[in-house]
Amino acid sequence: MTAQPEGVEPRVDQAAVPVDVPAARERARAIPEATVARLAVYLRVLLGRGDDRVATLSSEELAHAAGVNSAKLRKDLSYLGSYGTRGVGYDVDILIGEIERTLGLTRKHSVAVVGIGNLGHALAGYGGFASRGFPVTALFDVDEDLIGIRIAGIEVRHIDQIPDACAALDVTIGVIATPGDGAQDVCDLLVKAGVRCILNFAPVVLQVPEHVEVRKVDLAVELQILSFHVARRELAEEPLTGSSIGTEEPLTELPPVVVAP
Amino acid sequence: MTAQPEGVEPRVDQAAVPVDVPAARERARAIPEATVARLAVYLRVLLGRGDDRVATLSSEELAHAAGVNSAKLRKDLSYLGSYGTRGVGYDVDILIGEIERTLGLTRKHSVAVVGIGNLGHALAGYGGFASRGFPVTALFDVDEDLIGIRIAGIEVRHIDQIPDACAALDVTIGVIATPGDGAQDVCDLLVKAGVRCILNFAPVVLQVPEHVEVRKVDLAVELQILSFHVARRELAEEPLTGSSIGTEEPLTELPPVVVAP
DNA sequence: TGATGTGAACTCCTTCACAGCG
DNA sequence: CGCTGTGAAGGAGTTCACATCA
Numbered sequence: 001m002t003a004q005p006e007g008v009e010p011r012v013d014q015a016a017v018p019v020d021v022p023a024a025r026e027r028a029r030a031i032p033e034a035t036v037a038r039l040a041v042y043l044r045v046l047l048g049r050g051d052d053r054v055a056t057l058s059s060e061e062l063a064h065a066a067g068v069n070s071a072k073l074r075k076d077l078s079y080l081g082s083y084g085t086r087g088v089g090y091d092v093d094i095l096i097g098e099i100e101r102t103l104g105l106t107r108k109h110s111v112a113v114v115g116i117g118n119l120g121h122a123l124a125g126y127g128g129f130a131s132r133g134f135p136v137t138a139l140f141d142v143d144e145d146l147i148g149i150r151i152a153g154i155e156v157r158h159i160d161q162i163p164d165a166c167a168a169l170d171v172t173i174g175v176i177a178t179p180g181d182g183a184q185d186v187c188d189l190l191v192k193a194g195v196r197c198i199l200n201f202a203p204v205v206l207q208v209p210e211h212v213e214v215r216k217v218d219l220a221v222e223l224q225i226l227s228f229h230v231a232r233r234e235l236a237e238e239p240l241t242g243s244s245i246g247t248e249e250p251l252t253e254l255p256p257v258v259v260a261p
Numbered sequence: 262m263t264a265q266p267e268g269v270e271p272r273v274d275q276a277a278v279p280v281d282v283p284a285a286r287e288r289a290r291a292i293p294e295a296t297v298a299r300l301a302v303y304l305r306v307l308l309g310r311g312d313d314r315v316a317t318l319s320s321e322e323l324a325h326a327a328g329v330n331s332a333k334l335r336k337d338l339s340y341l342g343s344y345g346t347r348g349v350g351y352d353v354d355i356l357i358g359e360i361e362r363t364l365g366l367t368r369k370h371s372v373a374v375v376g377i378g379n380l381g382h383a384l385a386g387y388g389g390f391a392s393r394g395f396p397v398t399a400l401f402d403v404d405e406d407l408i409g410i411r412i413a414g415i416e417v418r419h420i421d422q423i424p425d426a427c428a429a430l431d432v433t434i435g436v437i438a439t440p441g442d443g444a445q446d447v448c449d450l451l452v453k454a455g456v457r458c459i460l461n462f463a464p465v466v467l468q469v470p471e472h473v474e475v476r477k478v479d480l481a482v483e484l485q486i487l488s489f490h491v492a493r494r495e496l497a498e499e500p501l502t503g504s505s506i507g508t509e510e511p512l513t514e515l516p517p518v519v520v521a522p
Numbered sequence: 523t524g525a526t527g528t529g530a531a532c533t534c535c536t537t538c539a540c541a542g543c544g
Numbered sequence: 545c546g547c548t549g550t551g552a553a554g555g556a557g558t559t560c561a562c563a564t565c566a
Contacts, residue, residue, distance in 0.1 A: 040479075044481070088547070102489070173491075203389070226459075227365040227395075320525075346566060348523070
């Protein structure tokens with residue numbers, strides 16, 4: 001490991017982020033959205049393997065573990081620069097460092113969750129956030145019964161306090177887990193508080209200024225997409241009964257075909 | 262694939278929704294993934310508007326509400342067929358029906374949630390599933406302390422019972438909310454039980470036979486993508502001081518930057 | 523007239539295939 | 545030789561702009 005000749009690329013520790021700014025800017029700008037999403041996946045795989053003392057991984061291995069093909073993986077990694085060794089593969093530690101730097105994970109983050117219902121409560125207590133460098137530091141709701149209680153040590157406050165509290169805690173990411181109505185208001189408060197990244201679980205399309213980034217997770221939509229595939233598959237499997245052409249299918253409902261495996 | 266001569270013309274009268282099966286099959290196969298995801302969004306908007314007795318909507322209005330541009334919306338809807346009226350717009354009820362049929366929502370669905378931790382518990386109690394036609398009918402875990410308790414009236418069973426219970430309840434969609442390790446085992450059990458659609462919240466890439474559809478929701482990845490955008494934006498905003506090392510920036514305060522392209 | 527529906531151009535992403543290097 | 549890195553080809557999705565029709 002650390003078989004790195006030409007000592008231009010310094011070791012990456014989270015105190016200093018070297019590299020000249022214009023180049024980094026250019027590179028960051030150039031990375032496709034689709035690649036960014038996958039970088040996060042590669043990082044998780046690498047962190048898993050890092051424990052195993054695996055010093056190096058080929059594109060084939062890493063790609064398989066991440067569920068993509070190796071050409072795509074190599075192209076993705078090429079956006080970061082050349083951190084592989086031909087004939088060998090990628091140094092796990094170096095790659096981890098590069099991906100973390102690219103994803104901005106060397107920066108401190110701080111997450112606020114708004115809406116402490118079923119989902120918000122689960123998110124507030126979800127260990128997966130903190131363990132990946134996204135500690136939840138503030139919780140908000142409107143329900144008087146919830147305000148003041150603590151979840152995982154964090155006190156729930158009224159959403160009126162969003163501007164002050166978020167600024168004070170330097171919240172970088174807001175998570176909206178409220179019902180659909182009210183989500184836009186909460187969003188406006190977060191934006192006012194200077195939060196520029198929002199993860200939205202509410203089933204509405206948020207309107208935000210263009211300098212604010214929103215990602216949406218819509219569980220019902222996910223299920224509906226799956227539902228589409230069930231339906232498509234059933235159509236595809238359905239035997240082509242020649243007589244079905246002329247028959248009057250009452251198709252308010254889909255044909256009831258279910259094939260047991 | 263089966264070259265079907267355009268023999269039967271689909272009559273469109275407003276009461277019934279006819280359509281011959283091969284044509285429906287052809288169409289379903291042709292709809293792009295990206296469009297399917299958006300259809301679900303359009304549907305939600307339409308259902309919201311349906312209550313308001315709005316009989317008709319233009320592509321412009323619907324597109325705005327769904328957060329896309331109108332050209333995209335029209336192209337998306339064109340995959341369903343021609344259900345708009347030129348000079349007027351789309352009939353809300355007809356469109357709802359068409360989208361529901363296309364997404365397979367006229368079929369009965371039944372959801373099993375596996376892994377009753379923070380997230381699984383929230384999902385089990387989440388009203389948004391049932392209200393959109395995806396009732397949760399089975400819950401599973403391995404923890405003896407959880408087995409037997411009821412959430413929203415559903416009893417938690419041991420995952421050993423997945424094959425039997427899922428078959429008996431005709432589960433169409435499995436939701437995996439377990440920790441990463443164990444997710445693959447659970448997945449295998451679901452597949453064995455005949456479940457062909459899986460929504461995976463566990464941070465692993467599941468291996469499944471090709472007739473099984475998996476969608477993954479990875480919350481940490483979502484946050485990391487947002488993090489990337491924070492970083493990119495800071496790079497873009499940062500004045501070109503060659504040696505700025507960003508960690509100590511007083512980021513409590515928002516620079517008022519709004520870049521006009 | 524005014525909105526839909528759609529070929530065509532365009533942009534973005536993926537895949538191929540192989541040169542280049544360790 | 546083996547594997548990375550990458551131009552080039554291919555495919556998917558988006559946007560444009562306008563013919564078309566209620």
